[in-house]
Amino acid sequence: METAIKEISENHPCAENACAAGVAGIRDALYVLNGKWKLPLIFALTEGPKRFKDIQRSLGEITPKILSKELKELELNEFVVRTVYSTTPVTVIYELTPYSKSLKPVLNELKDWGIQHRQRIVASRKSI
Amino acid sequence: METAIKEISENHPCAENACAAGVAGIRDALYVLNGKWKLPLIFALTEGPKRFKDIQRSLGEITPKILSKELKELELNEFVVRTVYSTTPVTVIYELTPYSKSLKPVLNELKDWGIQHRQRIVASRKSI
DNA sequence: GATACCGGTATCCTTTGGGATAGTAATATC
DNA sequence: GATATTACTATCCCAAAGGATACCGGTATC
Numbered sequence: 001m002e003t004a005i006k007e008i009s010e011n012h013p014c015a016e017n018a019c020a021a022g023v024a025g026i027r028d029a030l031y032v033l034n035g036k037w038k039l040p041l042i043f044a045l046t047e048g049p050k051r052f053k054d055i056q057r058s059l060g061e062i063t064p065k066i067l068s069k070e071l072k073e074l075e076l077n078e079f080v081v082r083t084v085y086s087t088t089p090v091t092v093i094y095e096l097t098p099y100s101k102s103l104k105p106v107l108n109e110l111k112d113w114g115i116q117h118r119q120r121i122v123a124s125r126k127s128i
Numbered sequence: 129m130e131t132a133i134k135e136i137s138e139n140h141p142c143a144e145n146a147c148a149a150g151v152a153g154i155r156d157a158l159y160v161l162n163g164k165w166k167l168p169l170i171f172a173l174t175e176g177p178k179r180f181k182d183i184q185r186s187l188g189e190i191t192p193k194i195l196s197k198e199l200k201e202l203e204l205n206e207f208v209v210r211t212v213y214s215t216t217p218v219t220v221i222y223e224l225t226p227y228s229k230s231l232k233p234v235l236n237e238l239k240d241w242g243i244q245h246r247q248r249i250v251a252s253r254k255s256i
Numbered sequence: 257g258a259t260a261c262c263g264g265t266a267t268c269c270t271t272t273g274g275g276a277t278a279g280t281a282a283t284a285t286c
Numbered sequence: 287g288a289t290a291t292t293a294c295t296a297t298c299c300c301a302a303a304g305g306a307t308a309c310c311g312g313t314a315t316c
Contacts, residue, residue, distance in 0.1 A: 019175055023168045024241045028243030032160060035273070040154045047147055052293050060149060062204060064294060086282060089283055089292050102244070106237045111150045113234050114157030120227075162283050163303070180263050192264060217313055237288060 029106075032077050037062060037070045042079060043107050044101055049095035079103075146172075157234075160205050165190060165198045170207060172230055173234045177223035 033039055037059065044050065044058040056067055070093060074080040079100035085091040161167055165187065172186040179232065182196055199222060202208040207228035234256040 017217060019172060019186060021243070023172055023188075025239040025242035025246070026168045026171050026235065027242070028246045028259060029238045030167065032245065034164065035276090036155075036158060037159065039158060040151045043154050044147060044151055053291085055214075060151075063277095065276095066298085068272095068294065089281090092293060094255070099248075103241060106234070106241050106261095107150075107154065109234045109237045110157045111153040113231060114153035114155070115149070116230070117160065118156045165304090181261080189305090191307095193266085193306095195306060196264060197304095217311090220263060 003066055033103075035070070037066065038074065039107065039110065041067075041070055041074065042096065042103060042109065045075060045080065045094060045096045046104065046107065048099075049093045052094070074100075143165075147236065163198070165194065165238065167235065169195075169198055169202065170224065170231060171239065173208065173222060173224045174229075174232065174235065177221045180220055180222070183222060202228075 040059055041055065044055055050058070052064075052067070052071075055071075056062055056064065059067070062070075071082070072079060075082055078097055080094050081097055083093045083095070085093065169183065172183055176181055178186065180192075180195070180199075183199075184190055184192065185196070190198075199208060199210070203210055206225055208222050209225055211221045211223070214219065
């Protein structure tokens with residue numbers, strides 16, 4: 001039994017090399033995409049530019065303070081561009097940069113997983 | 129100019145329907161995968177079962193308290209199974225459930241994006 | 257006898273994330 | 287004249303996330 005455990009804990013291919021790079025990659029990604037709102041927000045903009053209030057409605061219950069903060073951070077990291085049109089009243093459009101479109105595969109996988117996960121949860125509730 | 133803006137903010141295909149489902153999916157996913165450590169942790173286990181200390185080393189600077197908490201949450205959500213072997217000293221193995229392997233596409237996309245993102249940041253630093 | 261490893265706990269603390277509520281100027285609408 | 291809308295900001299507040307440090311029993315190692 002002891003040898004079996006030793007093999008498990010010593011022979012996995014991830015010991016020092018490839019796994020570390022992968023973990024680092026994921027942590028780098030999360031560093032700019034962390035929190036409750038950034039990924040949903042970017043996703044909401046994938047289908048086109050939107051105004052502040054439109055984004056707020058898309059996301060449901062986000063308060064303006066939080067939305068404002070998130071948008072500023074996304075602007076800093078070059079995921080979003082803010083454009084002001086001097087209409088009356090003023091119109092502000094937020095849209096994704098070309099760079100943030102590189103997130104599309106991530107967002108799609110995450111979205112699909114989330115939808116399937118919710119279905120699984122609902123199904124397991126029913127069966128109880 | 130006003131009409132152009134109106135078109136932008138009213139004609140995007142995401143107004144009330146498909147976009148909302150996507151946002152909800154992403155939020156459902158983040159609900160169980162939130163925080164700094166869960167995704168890196170799951171990724172670290174994708175290449176095989178590991179012991180507590182091995183995971184700690186894989187993740188770098190995580191403190192035992194945090195790691196313990198994260199593992200418990202992942203166990204509750206059925207991403208991870210904990211097995212104790214009564215060797216001396218005791219051996220504890222953590223491994224992914226079959227379900228959590230459904231996260232593989234998400235993790236791979238996120239990892240690739242993170243690696244590419246770091247390269248982009250490094251490159252832009254150099255060019256300044 | 258001192259030190260180190262394992263798998264954690266216990267305690268304390270700081271930071272942040274995020275929410276509630278209210279308010280702003282300028283205009284449009286009823 | 288009252289109310290609504292847009293795009294926010296200001297203030298206050300709370301809970302959770304996460305980190306630092308120390309410690310535990312048991313064993314092995316030097």
